[in-house]
Amino acid sequence: MLDAKIPSGPIENKWTDYKGHCKLVNPTNKRKLEVIVIGTGLAGASAAASLGELGYKVKTFCFQDSPRRAHSIAAQGGINAAKNYQNDGDSTFRLFYDTVKGGDYRSREANVYRLAEVSANIIDQCVAQGVPFAREYGGLLSNRSFGGVQVQRTFYAAGQTGQQLLIGAYQALERQVALGNVTQYSRHEMLEVVIVDGKARGIIARDLVTGKLERHFGHAVVLCSGGYGNVFYLSTNAMGSNVTAAWKAHKAGAFFGNPCYTQIHPTCIPVSGDHQSKLTLMSESLRNDGRIWVPKKQGDNRKPNDIPVDERDYYLERRYPAFGNLVPRDVASRAAKERCDAGYGVGTSKQAVYLDFASAIERYGKIEVTKQGRDANSATHEEIITLGKQVVKEKYGNLFDMYEKITGENPYEVPMRIYPAVHYTMGGLWVDYELMTTVKGMYALGEANFSDHGANRLGASALMQGLADGYFVIPYTIGNYLADEIYSKAISTDHEAFVEAEKKVADRIHTLMNIKGKTSVETFHKRLGKIMWNKCGMARNEKDLQEAIVEIQALRKEFWKDVKILGEINEFNPELDKAGRVADFLELGELMCKDALLRKESCGGHFREESQTEEGEALRQDNEFMYVAAWEFESESSWKLHKEALNYEVIKPTQRSYK
Amino acid sequence: MEHYNMNLNLKVWRQKNSNTKGSFKMYRVENISSEMSFLEMFDVLNEQLIEVGEDPIAFDHDCREGICGACSMYIDGKPHGPWHGNTTCQLHMRAFKDGDTIVVEPWRASAFPVIKDLVVDRTAFDRIIQAGGYISVNTGNAVDGNALPINKDKADASFDAAMCIGCGACVAACKNSSAMLFLSAKVSHLALLPQGEPERKSRVLDMVAQMDKEGFGSCTNTGACEATCPKEISISYIAQLNSEYLLAGLTKE
Ligand SMILES: Cc1cc2nc3c(=O)[nH]c(=O)nc-3n(C[C@H](O)[C@H](O)[C@H](O)COP(=O)(O)OP(=O)(O)OC[C@H]3O[C@@H](n4cnc5c(N)ncnc54)[C@H](O)[C@@H]3O)c2cc1C
Ligand code: SF4
Ligand code: FES
Numbered sequence: 001m002l003d004a005k006i007p008s009g010p011i012e013n014k015w016t017d018y019k020g021h022c023k024l025v026n027p028t029n030k031r032k033l034e035v036i037v038i039g040t041g042l043a044g045a046s047a048a049a050s051l052g053e054l055g056y057k058v059k060t061f062c063f064q065d066s067p068r069r070a071h072s073i074a075a076q077g078g079i080n081a082a083k084n085y086q087n088d089g090d091s092t093f094r095l096f097y098d099t100v101k102g103g104d105y106r107s108r109e110a111n112v113y114r115l116a117e118v119s120a121n122i123i124d125q126c127v128a129q130g131v132p133f134a135r136e137y138g139g140l141l142s143n144r145s146f147g148g149v150q151v152q153r154t155f156y157a158a159g160q161t162g163q164q165l166l167i168g169a170y171q172a173l174e175r176q177v178a179l180g181n182v183t184q185y186s187r188h189e190m191l192e193v194v195i196v197d198g199k200a201r202g203i204i205a206r207d208l209v210t211g212k213l214e215r216h217f218g219h220a221v222v223l224c225s226g227g228y229g230n231v232f233y234l235s236t237n238a239m240g241s242n243v244t245a246a247w248k249a250h251k252a253g254a255f256f257g258n259p260c261y262t263q264i265h266p267t268c269i270p271v272s273g274d275h276q277s278k279l280t281l282m283s284e285s286l287r288n289d290g291r292i293w294v295p296k297k298q299g300d301n302r303k304p305n306d307i308p309v310d311e312r313d314y315y316l317e318r319r320y321p322a323f324g325n326l327v328p329r330d331v332a333s334r335a336a337k338e339r340c341d342a343g344y345g346v347g348t349s350k351q352a353v354y355l356d357f358a359s360a361i362e363r364y365g366k367i368e369v370t371k372q373g374r375d376a377n378s379a380t381h382e383e384i385i386t387l388g389k390q391v392v393k394e395k396y397g398n399l400f401d402m403y404e405k406i407t408g409e410n411p412y413e414v415p416m417r418i419y420p421a422v423h424y425t426m427g428g429l430w431v432d433y434e435l436m437t438t439v440k441g442m443y444a445l446g447e448a449n450f451s452d453h454g455a456n457r458l459g460a461s462a463l464m465q466g467l468a469d470g471y472f473v474i475p476y477t478i479g480n481y482l483a484d485e486i487y488s489k490a491i492s493t494d495h496e497a498f499v500e501a502e503k504k505v506a507d508r509i510h511t512l513m514n515i516k517g518k519t520s521v522e523t524f525h526k527r528l529g530k531i532m533w534n535k536c537g538m539a540r541n542e543k544d545l546q547e548a549i550v551e552i553q554a555l556r557k558e559f560w561k562d563v564k565i566l567g568e569i570n571e572f573n574p575e576l577d578k579a580g581r582v583a584d585f586l587e588l589g590e591l592m593c594k595d596a597l598l599r600k601e602s603c604g605g606h607f608r609e610e611s612q613t614e615e616g617e618a619l620r621q622d623n624e625f626m627y628v629a630a631w632e633f634e635s636e637s638s639w640k641l642h643k644e645a646l647n648y649e650v651i652k653p654t655q656r657s658y659k
Numbered sequence: 660m661e662h663y664n665m666n667l668n669l670k671v672w673r674q675k676n677s678n679t680k681g682s683f684k685m686y687r688v689e690n691i692s693s694e695m696s697f698l699e700m701f702d703v704l705n706e707q708l709i710e711v712g713e714d715p716i717a718f719d720h721d722c723r724e725g726i727c728g729a730c731s732m733y734i735d736g737k738p739h740g741p742w743h744g745n746t747t748c749q750l751h752m753r754a755f756k757d758g759d760t761i762v763v764e765p766w767r768a769s770a771f772p773v774i775k776d777l778v779v780d781r782t783a784f785d786r787i788i789q790a791g792g793y794i795s796v797n798t799g800n801a802v803d804g805n806a807l808p809i810n811k812d813k814a815d816a817s818f819d820a821a822m823c824i825g826c827g828a829c830v831a832a833c834k835n836s837s838a839m840l841f842l843s844a845k846v847s848h849l850a851l852l853p854q855g856e857p858e859r860k861s862r863v864l865d866m867v868a869q870m871d872k873e874g875f876g877s878c879t880n881t882g883a884c885e886a887t888c889p890k891e892i893s894i895s896y897i898a899q900l901n902s903e904y905l906l907a908g909l910t911k912e
Contacts, residue, residue: 050798065719066785068825069727085805121801128801130794130854132818139808157818163726164821171793178789186782209774238721272694277702278723402725405742405749406696471798520709522702566714571676572775574717575709 002255002630002644005432006110011650012092015114018433019476023483030055033482034490036203036218038190038245040067042162042463043446044224045169046470052176054475056482059216060173061185061205063240063577068170071226071238072466075162076283076399078144078154079463081119086143090151092116097651099461102148102328103426103454104604104620105653106258108628108646110433112452118472119464123155125471129168133157146459147284148328154460159283159398165463169470188214189577190245192501193221193252193442200442201491204501206509208577211570213502215493219485220441220478223249224470227425227447229262231585231592232537233529235422236268236281242581243588246429246448254437255630255642257430257450259588260596263457263605264538265423266332269406269416270352279421280406282355282399284459287325289360289392290416292316292336294353298343304354304415315339323658330456330605330618331658333420337538338616340419347417356415361388420538424462426453426605427595430630430644434477435469438632441481445469450628455604509569512579517562521579524559528552528582528589536593541609545597549590553637556586591631591639598641601625622653663693665757669704671716672764677772677780683762697740697750698723698730718777723748725889728824731831732777733764738828738887746826746889766827768836770874781827783873784841790869791862792845794854807853817851820844822890829884829892835876840884842870843900844892850903860907867904 007014025033033056037048040062048060062070082095095116100107123141127133133155134142143152157164176182187208194202200221205214225245229235250256267282293312300307316335317324327335336353339345346352365388366376376384389412393400403411428451429437429444437444446466453461491498535548559582567573602611602618603625611619628644666689674681688704695703698720705715721729730747734740740750755761763777771779821844829840846863849855855862878897885894 046798053797064721064727064729065781066728066825068785069721069729071722071727073727073824074722074724083804121799123804124801125796125798127804127807128794128796128854130817130849130852132814132821132848132852133804134818135809135811135814137811139810139814140805157821160726160822163824164818167821171788172796172798174785174788175793175795177785184785186785238727239723240721273692275692275695275699275703277696277699280724402749405745405751408694408751408753475798520706522706564709566709566712572717572778575715 002430002628002642003432004108004644005434006108007433011109011113014110015117022476022480025479025483025486027055029486031057033057033485034059034218035220035222035478036216037061037222037224038203039070039224039226039446039448040170040173041070041072041224041226041446042166042169042466043448043470044070045166045173046467047222047224047445047474048182049169049172049176050471050475051478052173052179052181055181058176058182059185059218060182061188061190063187063189063208065187067173067184067186068167070166071241072166072463073163074238075463076159076281077146077285078156078161078460079122079165079467080146080153080458080460081123081155081464082116082153083120083123085141086152088151090153094151095119095153098149099452099458100454100651101656102456102458104456104618104656105454105622105648106603106628106646107452107454109648109650114473115452115465115468118468121472122464122467126165126168129172131157131164131168133164144285145288147287147326148458159396162463165467169467190248191505191580192248193439194497194501195252195439196491196495196497199440202493202498204498204505206505209572211568211573213505215498215502217490217493219482219488220443222443222445222474222478223429223448224445225448227428228585228588229422229425231528231589232422232532233525234271234276234279234533236265236279239278242584244581244584246444247584247588249429249437249439249442249444251633253439254442254444255430255632256427256591257628257630258427258455258595259592259631260536260599260606261426261455261604262422263329263424263426264333264420266329266336266420267355267418268421268423269403270347270349270419280402281421281423282403282416282418284329286355286396286399287332289395290325290355290357291359292325292332292353292355294339294344294346304346304356313339313344320658327658328456329459330607333538334607336420352417352419354415355418357392357411358415361385361392361412364388364391422533424457426451426455426457430628434480435473436477436481443474443478445474455606509576509580512563512576512583513565513569515561515563515565517564519562520564521575521582524555524563525582525585527555528586531555532589532592536589536596539607539609540596542597545593548593549597552586552590552593559583559586590637594639595629595631598629599625620655663757664690665693665752665755665759667691667755667758668760670760670762673716673776674773676775681773691752693751693753695752696723696748697732697734697752698748700752716777717775720748725749726824728826731766731779731826731828733766733831735762738766738831739889744889744891746824766831768830768875770836770838771827771830781825783875784825784827784838786873787838787842787866787869788845791858791865792849794849795858809852813851817848820847820851820892820896823892824890826889828887828889830875832883832887833876834881834883835879837878837884838870838873838875839878839897839900840888840892840894842866843896846900846903847896850899859903860910863900863903863907
């Protein structure tokens with residue numbers, strides 16, 4: 001059994017006690033300690049800025065041309081915090097409870113409690129930095145609601161919350177760069193960790209402009225490299241999001257936690273053809289007002305507006321009367337798949353369902369008429385619709401525009417077509433309470449760790465977690481480790497461990513370039529994605545998973561024999577960068593299938609067809625699977641399973657029900 | 660929406676690296692669906708090039724959702740192409756018709772040197788932010804978020820300025836390669852908030868000084884930046900920047 005080093009004592013005192021007793025590093029010593037931070041998303045930028053402020057010597061790395069472009073920038077909906085500004089009964093405990101339940105009782109209580117506890121500080125910090133959150137007319141901060149909860153605790157900045165939060169963290173980071181506390185390496189990719197005497201002591205990075213390899217020493221290495229949803233090829237993640245940094249750490253000894261936990265988001269713009277390169281999310285907030293339906297008749301080819309209301313199946317409202325269109329993401333996604341698989345899907349591909357705003361437009365229109373002091377019946381239908389559209393535009397205008405740009409259809413007139421898509425990965429590097437991986441001195445923050453979301457993440461909780469980890473957790477926990485390192489002098493990058501690590505990277509790059517095969521990197525990535533989506537996607541079963549493992553192994557072999565990469569090593573070569581990432585995905589995919597195969601239960605986003613209720617709902621098997629699966633890499637295709645038992649001391653796990 | 664397929668001629672800028680001279684090269688792509696995005700059309704072209712053994716065309720992109728600011732193609736004489744208030748990645752092929760010839764170039768500005776093909780170096784923008792584009796507050800120093808009510812109109816106006824994605828299209832559109840729209844968006848974002856007040860003067864002076872040092876040109880109010888900005892950042896922020904700058908200069912101790 002793995003030890004998560006959870007402090008003892010009542011849950012509400014654990015973090016305070018920890019902070020009161022952890023070791024500290026004095027200011028003079030901090031200046032002698034170097035920390036490497038990989039990634040500049042919410043987790044990385046907030047960590048690097050905070051550590052720089054504390055006086056550590058920090059180096060940050062990102063593969064984009066500027067830290068500000070990290071994938072966090074794309075988050076739309078909002079960020080949760082237990083502020084209880086709405087006086088609607090929110091509290092640290094309630095946020096903690098909702099997150100544990102939403103995660104289907106597969107997360108670690110102590111971490112989630114701490115997350116809820118520091119959530120309020122995040123909002124304060126961001127406001128102080130000048131993040132322009134949405135406000136009410138009185139000048140106070142505004143909140144909206146998100147799925148799976150009954151209070152309004154989501155803070156937002158229109159549909160660009162991630163952008164605004166990241167710009168805040170980025171500016172804090174740039175300030176530290178200007179002050180000389182942080183050195184920034186953009187267009188750099190970390191390709192190996194360097195371990196000396198069992199401790200993480202540095203990295204090998206490649207300058208993506210020149211192609212040169214570089215050695216960087218650090219007393220500690222903090223990985224904030226994001227999630228691995230792109231193993232599915234198509235996802236809502238940015239094109240460059242990848243697992244490489246986490247995977248190198250994994251192969252160097254860090255255990256990988258719950259790799260099979262994947263979040264499939266129910267409302268994304270469907271695939272339009274083979275050319276599709278990524279999928280676009282339509283924010284969860286739309287489900288507050290949109291109604292989801294398919295025709296009652298199979299293969300109905302009529303235009304949506306020609307199908308009368310009584311010939312439509314509002315299947316979420318039918319199956320889940322209590323939560324209706326606002327069931328959690330995993331439930332909504334499976335229900336859409338079920339309808340499409342049964343032949344009720346719409347659009348040319350038949351892999352889509354409708355998200356319809358007609359009733360909302362009418363409802364808001366009538367309210368507007370009433371607001372004008374008129375009787376709703378006195379207005380013409382046209383008037384009502386025009387007014388209603390204005391209200392919907394104010395709420396969701398940017399999303400509607402984005403939908404129209406992509407599909408060429410006007411969602412004010414015809415229902416949106418949507419389908420589930422891969423969105424987020426709850427799995428990641430296993431970390432203990434201090435966010436340290438199983439390699440000493442190596443930490444994982446943000447989406448890169450196996451995180452606080454159990455088997456399903458609630459909306460608006462990833463931004464919260466990334467910033468909690470970076471601003472408020474790592475500044476304390478890393479000190480507890482570095483306090484013992486003050487006598488460790490910086491290790492020369494001529495040390496054999498650096499030489500060896502660099503050679504390993506160089507050899508691999510040479511091998512890749514010298515395959516000179518016939519098939520492009522993109523083709524391999526697409527093929528891997530298809531296997532993952534069909535066999536390790538929204539519904540999984542033993543036979544498919546076993547087949548997938550064999551197929552991935554074969555594909556990986558083929559890749560290493562037949563991949564074609566043009567250009568040269570020592571130049572700007574995006575194809576080569578991509579090849580390295582796809583090579584790692586080809587290994588990760590196998591582990592995900594292995595993990596999914598082992599977990600013969602359904603929980604959150606992980607649905608095993610063999611484990612469902614009579615009504616087709618996910619069925620957990622707590623007796624057997626109340627643990628975190630942490631995988632240790634042994635050799636190609638071989639992993640050793642370690643378990644961290646999940647002990648629920650405060651919350652009693654029950655079967656989730658949204659009926 | 661009716662979908663259609665098209666054949667296109669592409670005239671694309673190719674440049675091996677910053678030390679070599681570039682030139683245009685013609686390519687042909689066939690059966691492009693009107694449903695594709697502009698970058699997906701480039702994906703098709705690149706796969707085609709790999710097939711025949713020619714180096715694929717390098718271009719910056721990441722989110723493909725119009726928010727990260729990475730994509731940056733100068734298409735038919737306009738940064739980000741023909742659609743208004745739009746990024747390259749959100750441009751879709753319905754904007755074109757069968758038989759069109761499309762000219763694609765990188766951003767052109769001496770402060771944005773070409774790295775390869777359509778990829779340029781925009782780190783000058785980072786350095787402008789480093790010069791003062793922030794509020795100096797360390798982690799843990801904040802008061803309660805609601806302790807400081809902010810007038811909704813001000814907060815909204817600040818947000819409008821903060822929407823800038825740092826893409827650099829404003830610079831590419833400007834005949835003087837001025838970075839004033841980018842800079843003014845940041846200055847206004849922070850100046851409109853009470854939190855930004857203490858550093859208001861030093862911020863604008865330092866950021867403008869850095870902009871000049873980076874070799875961006877001066878602003879002659881042509882309005883090309885506003886017309887091309889994917890986030891429709893208003894040119895009125897430049898006026899605001901000018902008055903901030905003047906005031907800061909006059910009242911400097
Ligand atoms: C479309 C979309 C909308 C979302 N909306 C919301 C929302 O409304 N609310 C919410 O809570 N969550 C949302 N999420 C989830 C959330 O945005 C992410 O989980 C979160 O931003 C991840 O932050 P991060 O800092 O962990 O990683 P990222 O932001 O992904 O950053 C990763 C960083 O690591 C760097 N990196 C990676 N590998 C390497 C390497 N090998 N070498 C060097 N650098 C490397 C990258 O350059 C980047 O800087 C959304 C996600 C998507 C896809
Ligand atoms: S002001 Fe507009 S064009 Fe200029 S960098 Fe910002 S978003 Fe791009
Ligand atoms: S790729 Fe991110 S804005 Fe275009």
